[in-house]
Amino acid sequence: MDIFTNVEFIILLTLGFGVIAYLVGRYNKTAGAFATIIGTAITFLAVAYYGLNGELDFTADLFPAFSYGFSNLGIFFAVIVSFIFLMVSFFNPYFVGKYKYPALYSMLFMFSLAGAMGVFFTNDFLDMFFFFEFVVWTSLFLIPLGGSKKAATMYYGFSAAGSFALLFAIFMIQKETGRFNMETAFAHVFTTKQSVVIFFLFMFSGFAKLGAFPLHIWLPKVLGKAPDPISAVFSGGLEKLGAFVAIIGIIRFMPMAITDTAGLFAYLNATAFLSNGMTLLQLIIGLLGAMTIVFGTLMAIRQDDAKKLLAYSSMSNGGYILVAIVLMDSITFSGGLYHIVAHALASTAAFLAIGAVSRQTGTTKMSELGGHIHEMPITYMVYLIAIISMAGIPPMGGFISKWLIFQGVIDKGLIVIGAATFFGSIGSFLYVFRPLAALFLGQQLPQFKDKVKEAPILMLIPLLVLSALNIVTGIFPIQSMRFLNINAVLNELGLQSLVFNGWTIAGHNGGLQATLIAGMFGIGVVIAFVLFMLLKKSKQVGLMDTYTAGNFIYTEELLHYSVDFYAPLERLYEKYINIMKNFYKSLANKVKEFGRVTKYFFFTNKPEITVFWIIVVIAFLLWGDIV
Amino acid sequence: MTNTINNVEFVRNLVEDNYKVNKTEVIDQYQVSFEVEKEEVHRLLAQLRSEGWIQMSYLSAIDWIADNEFELVYIVFNWEKPVYIQVRTRLDRDNPVMESIMPIHPGCKYYEREAHEYFGIEFPGNPDFHKPLILEDWDDMPPLRKDFDPRAYSDAHFSSREYPETHENTLGQESKVAQRESRMARVFKVGKGGKK
Amino acid sequence: MESTKFSPITKLSKEEVDRKWWEIGDFFRRNSLWMLMYCTGCCAIELPPAMTSAYDMERLGMGPMATPRQADVLLVTGYLSLKTLRRVIYTYEQMSEPKYIVGFGSCTINGGIYHDSHVVINQLDQYIPVDTYVAGCMPNTEAVMNGFIDLMSLIKNKKADGWKRYKENYEWYKKNQIDSLGEVQVHDEYHQ
């Protein structure tokens, strides 16, 4: 079966499945959704099996205009994103009935996967831009299915800005190197002025797609308002496109050595700006990443809607990935890559768990939900394992990547960025715990007394697979790193590979034996369980029989603590949350204002003014010749 | 702050000129009490309120079982001229009905509910005067009426500890009862100055 | 108060072993009595002097606890009106076994000075099983400390089985409670 090894065939196959899903979807909604499951399964298996063994062939014979090239980084991202799409597609049959255009939903779902595969595999910048735009357009129409047009427009606004910045950079590269091919661009040495501009444009598009600090406004609105599977796909998969572009920008185009021009540009990338050899550019991106972490955490702590909360958490984790990449240190970079894997698995599992709850209750607002652990224990355990990984607690994958990132931050001695990462990791514990306590635990609310049941089997499969992977990436990090051959990616990008001696990963200041920690944790739990079983059995008591200082309480919802969970903490920074939103609003007003001024001057209904302006323009154009 | 002497004068003139006062009594320089007919209470309280007696401190009821009458006491207070005015009125005991003064002093709602619960006085105009306020599941007659016997209620509802009549000494000491009685007798004698 | 001598455990039968475990458990239970001070009436004022430096009940291992779940001893200090008794019964049932009750003052013994009131009950042990009483209309602090020592020796001699009695003749207690209180779990205007 060699056709499956051809990348172009895989992408065409995905597009084909999209069309099939549409046609079948018109006939019967859930059948169309099942088509997406099959489609994503085939794509993932092909990409993962052949990609990881390195047997993918990149010849493009059907459409010669597109050209593909082998890159470990591309395969790494393709495997993760297609896996996330596969996991989320299991939810489609249950959610597709809720939306206005179910067939279109399935088709666009497959198309955005095809576009993402295209971005990762191509080795031509223009093709990358085309696939980039293809992903933006397909996912653009998926968002309003969740009911909010404003989110779609905001998403398009920021993505368009990102894409055009990328386009501008591509044309600058083409002007310099004459071709759009990536390898030649990477090999070419640009002047510092050009490389700084190209780097800035790449980072701009990376920030826009990743939802990092200055361009993060769209992320919570889109992920909060989009349909549940789509926000899971966004946070797990499509956001990683931004990370991909950011990696290319930082690794390939970050000017490290001073070449020629003096002045501002020389100062910008003076090598030893800090005593640890980081350039000023690296520091700026690192600080932006740190601000993303801090603002993402602070905003996530005060959200009432679980989906918005998880959206801000993926923004904060995007900040982690940025900080990990920009330090240009092999251990931290591998930490960043591993964080991409861990975050993708954990946040997709969390989004899908919240989606499973909101499918039956209709809302994800924590102030209206409560006590769902009693009807949905498996979903609860999945969400628990996901947040353990998101908070970076040992037995799960999140701990490994955060440990690696801390190695670099400490080794480089960055105080502010270090404080921000510590704040982010402790803060992530706070906000991931809020849905756990407000949504799953606590009192059972009477309005959902008998409406909520455990999620059906088909929905449980992806949830259980994701939590199993969360555990595996946490307990056997070395094996999972070898499976995703992260070392090959590191070497391809010019960094030394990670050192595994035996079962430990060697960091800058110490080894990490994750299997031992998980083993000891397991033994500790066994000891506690034995102690618990030896003692007297305790009397089972209902939820309503709690200590209420002697009062007789008959209304459960009064006893559920979920509204304004961190009220004392939120009050401290309540006044400063809308700074960026107001900044963009004022920006929008200025543009409107400018539009009104030009309209006032140029588009009047008096013909003589327009004639006058025509003369002025002609005069301006022919200025050289007339005078 | 005018001095308090003429406050009481001021109050007495104010009330006695315009209302038929059955009995007035100046308790001390800060307290004056007027007994008025049932119908005039509303007008009097309204006027006092406009004069500055805005705080309704308390509404209490007294059960004169001998005269077969209840007596309601409205205590109002003025923060500028610090004088407590007690407006008293008499109600028939068998059919105790008094129009509620919530329109004048809304705060009096709970005092009226308490008066109803403990004395059985109705206050039409108070939306829920019949609801229990303090006593839970009370099934007997209003307990603070003079004809209610709490001891009988207690014996009926709560078992009490029976003590054996004879108190024989189990520890074998001779009884000190005689000494105790003689000592008490001496104390009373001294108290009454030696007279029997 | 002589401590228990642990006789050498030969091949013991099941209930023998249980009894031995229970004896060891009693040793721990009597040396660390956590009390839930349900300060119903005026005798509550006797507890601070028992805690502070003059008498220092912490020497006996006793300390105040906030909730019935954690407490072992329920100190009913003072007269019990009907409303308070309902809350005391509800709190008593929330405590974890084995639990003990100490009744302070004459109001819990025979109604004290409120014996003829229509709201105060006269005998506490009709409604909940009381292990020890501390007599006195506001008992002296020494009496309070002696009451605690009595409770500890009762536990040692396995006589402090109020909670067992409550469980065995539960209906009798419930009937008494219903007769006097009407019903324990009441609805009021604000908690429909």
Add this chain to the structure above:
Amino acid sequence: MMVGILTGFGVALFGFVWQTSLGGISRKVVARLQKRYGPKWYQEFLDIFKLLSKRATSHGWIFDLGVIMALGGIIATAAFMPVTNDIFAFADFDNFFIYVYLIAVGMLGMAMSASGSGNPLASIGVMRALTTMLAYEVPFMVIVMVIIKHAGTSSLRGIAMAQQDAGMWYMVALPLGFIVAFICLLGMLGKKPFETYIAPAELASGPMVEYGGKQLGMLFIMHEITVFIEVSLFVHLFLGGAENIFVFLLKYFVVYSVANLVSNVNGRFKIDQVVVFFYKWILPLAMIQAFVALYMNGWWN
């Protein structure tokens, strides 16, 4: 490996026994402060075993699972803790981040089961515990970042050996850092100034409100071992570890008693005062100390 695991759990048991008896002694010290005798020195043992002997009430499977997970996590953390230079479970896997994050497992287990009990007081207590954790954790980790950068290794034994070889404890080398870390230690131990989450008067002992019997006993064991981990962490980081067991016990006793005495003369902060206090005073101090230590080391010598 097996020997390592056994010594690990041996260390955890030793930590529990040592800290519980030390807790009893410190209760006696506090009693002496108030001119009274105070309980027996083994009172904490009596309390814990009394709790384990009682029949408690449980609010469902999550209520018990949380307690088991908390105690298991904390036992695993204590297993990694090196006691002296030669008594330790695992040679070089005791780096600093294991403790910070494995204690988070204990906190998560307790928080999960507390809010699973359905009592709003427990959820509010958990919220306050997490907010306090956010407050005291960041300055502490900034200071420890400086220590790791300076000592070159993040393993506790390595840091302790570095201090012993250099003959200079970080208490002396980083004076400001020492003060910041001590205040954060008070926060970690839940001692009086930052005891808002167990406030008996307001929250009826916060997260512990629904626990009784064996669950509360297990949580007491977890609390004792957590205190052991945090104080021995402080000893290794700032007081140069220990050559032999007696030096370790002495340093441990001094640090714990000072923390206890400081906490006994303090009132209790409101929860937002805690956060404001840490972020207005303690974090800037930690930042200054870090900046001075890392970038101006040639400045004073």
